[in-house]
Amino acid sequence: MLFSRNRLALLLAKFRSMPLRAFLHKIWRRLFTFSGLTYHSFLDINRDTRNPTELTIKYAYLNTKKINTKCLDVNVWNYLNSQYVDHTFDLLGSGPINVAYNNKFLSVEGCKYSADVVTFSNYEELISALLREPHADSASLIGSLIDKDYEPIDWQVDFKSGYRWSEKTASSKIQYGDVLGADIKVPWELARLQHLPQLAIQALQNEETAQLYCREIRNQILDFIAMNPPRMGVNWVCAMDVGIRVSNMLIANELAESAVGCSVDNEYRAILSQSVYEHGVHIVDSLEYSPELTSNHYLANIVGLLFVSAYLESSVQTNQWLAFSLQEIISEVRRQYYGDGSNFEGSTSYHRLSTEMLVYAVALIKGLPQERVESLKTCQTQSWKKTPRLKDYVEQEYQVINYKVELPEWFCQRIKSAVQYSIDMTKPDGSICQIGDNDSGRFFKFTSIGSFLTKEEALSKYRNLSDGGALNYKNDSYWDDYCLNHSAYISAASAIFNIELPEYITNCELERSIVLSLSKGSLIDVKAPLAKGVETQGILAPIDAVVRKSIEISFRSEVDAGESLLNGLQQYWYPDSQVLVFRSSKLYLSLYSVPNGSNGNGVHSHNDQLSIEVMINGHDVCKDPGAYLYTSNPDRRNQFRSVNVHNTLRTGVEPNGFFGSANALFAKQNNTKCCFSKISQFSAVMDMAYGNTVQRRSVKLTDSKIVIDDQCNDDFDNTLNPFGYFSNGYGQLMEVSLGISNIDIVYKD
Helix, strand or coil, X not given: CCCCHHHHHXXXXXXXXXXXXXXXXXXXXXXXXXXXXXXXXXXXCCCCCCCCCCCCECXXXXXXXXXXXXXXXXXXXXXXXXXXXXXXXXXXXXXXXXXXXXXXXXXXXXXXXXXXXXXXXXXXXXXXXXXXXXXXXXXXXXXXXXXXXXXXXXXXXCCCCXXXXXXXXXXXXXXXXXXXXCCCHHHHHHHCCXXXXXXXXXXXXXXXXXXXXXXXXXXXXXXXXXXXCCCECHHHCCHHHHHHHHHHHHHHHHHHHCCCCCCCCHHHHHHHHHHHHHHHHHHHHCCCCCCCCCCHHHXXXXXXXXXXXXXXXXXXXXXXXXXXXXXXXXHHHHHHECCCCCECCCCHHHHHHHHHHHHHHHHHHHCCCHHHHHHHHHCCXXXXXXXXXXXXXXXXXXXXXXXXXXXXXXXXXXXHHHHHHHHHHECCCCEECCCCCCCCCCCCCCCCCEEEEEHHHHHHHCHHHCCCCCXXXXXXXXXXXXXXXXXXXXXXXXXXXXXXXCCCCCCXXXXXXXXXXXXXXXXXXXXXXXCCCCCXXXXXXXXXXXXXXXXXXXXXXXXXXXXXXXXXXXXEEECCCCEEXXXXXXXXXXEECCCCCCCCXXXXXXXXXXXXXXXXXXXXXXXXXXXXXXXXXXXXXXXHHCHHHCCCCECCCCCXXXXXXXXXXXXXXXXXXXXXXXXXXXXXXXXXXXXXXXXXXEEEECCCEEEEEEEECXXXXXCCCCCCEECCCCCCCEECCCCCCCEEEEEEC
């Protein structure tokens, strides 16, 4: 599609602030890209898109004998893996659903669709019914290796709403965002195959059922490869998902090969190797790169390419991929992370996603075998015809010393600081404070952190399940995954960066042992995170004709009995992202004056400047509402990123306006200037200005109170939790239930 409705609205809105020459260049580049995609999509629908290769998966990195599975909860793993074997998945707020062809699906916000019935009695008939003729022969060869009793997965369906995309459509022509309730992220999430490493780990620790899980992994991978020809259908649209998927395929396969009694035949290995190669080709040809702005998407591209090139045997092409991915990973840390370690997208959840990818990438880089490390010095850069340019070895920031890759010290320091940022943003209950968007995105999902609910408890807790989310439950248990808990990746990072783990991380030894195995036990010894000195910027503008309101949050306690909010008070200050956290034995208070993220484009940031989250005695007093949905419901998308649902000063005007109520869902105007103007041991002042509006929020802590003094030159509302709804993960919606005791909130005009 030349211009999606969202993209067209954004381009037109930006026209006014862009020189004519620059705007015309954007249009020309878009037209050039469109013409190329049209030509190639025509070829793809009329020929087999698979790329035969003699390259095979040659290298292995995991010592499975040293992977720690003793900490895993047997009940949780049996529950989850039995669902995966049954092809029942609970993703992005779907509730457990069996993702089979012709199944009955639910609805999203009242939107429900019914796909055409697919009639088949065997896999060959399924291929004939759904694939184009040029793709069918190779798919049939792959499908013939699948066990006859295997029930195929419908990889193209949004199993929340029932809307289905088509395998017959070239991926470059797939459209989304224009059908209310249809969410392309749902099939994308399933096709990341992040459940396969969990099945493989189950095979490692249970010899009696190892064959069952290994066959299931094999069947699902073959099923996906057969029914998703490269560049066809929904699952090749986004190169980010391609990168995450191939990394999970490689890790799952390596783990499964090590299970007792499991063997990999040559036919399967050849098909898997070819698919891994095709994933690499697709990533390089579809890099989500722009010289003006990159994001977590591009980072997933190059980390996925790193895994492909590290596992495939050495060749001119894979050596180039390896050198390029290493070059770009270093470059992107400079582009996407501030000096204090915080991520430039203005989202704590996307900060986790990007940093998690970097942690596993660094571990893999440190574990590369001699042959691959030496290839970095001699790979043929002259034949690289892509953008960005692949630099010669002498231009690179890394060095090869004693057959090991030595990464720049600033690079390692910044990643370590990024992990520390997540630790500092974490509340006493182990959940992260939500700033900006949250799409529940992960790179690997090894340990699942959460708790069991009954079916009735789940339906009562989550409004998104009220349309019948229990439809596919086969028992009374519901696994409530804690998406906001970032313990798994922090534990993984501790294995290579020597980070002291917080007390709330108790069950993620699996991740730590996997990183130790990938990195061959390498430990990166860098200095402690950068000192976070108080760097305030002064008051932005005088506030004339002041409207003043205050809030007092009182904690009823006996101060002399050690119940002071100030006991052991510590401060964590991130000046580049303008985030401040006060933490004591009784208090968690985060304040943020976050810039309009992604270099002012506001891709994943919200209008949450001057907002706060408060937790006292382990109970939430006020919290950010989250994100909930993206393109499947533009009104909900804009509602959750609006100033009107955040714990800040609200005048009825969006500080950073949206480009239309239902368009440009991943961009905002860049109108605000905001900063901390004063920070002391027990207080802080934040300022913000936009248009003719100037606002100031002052917060002061005492033994028993949090006193918030708000000022604005216009009338405003500042009540806490103004929305009444909360999303703790993508697609999940609940009513705010704070359960506060011994806490009084008083509003004063």
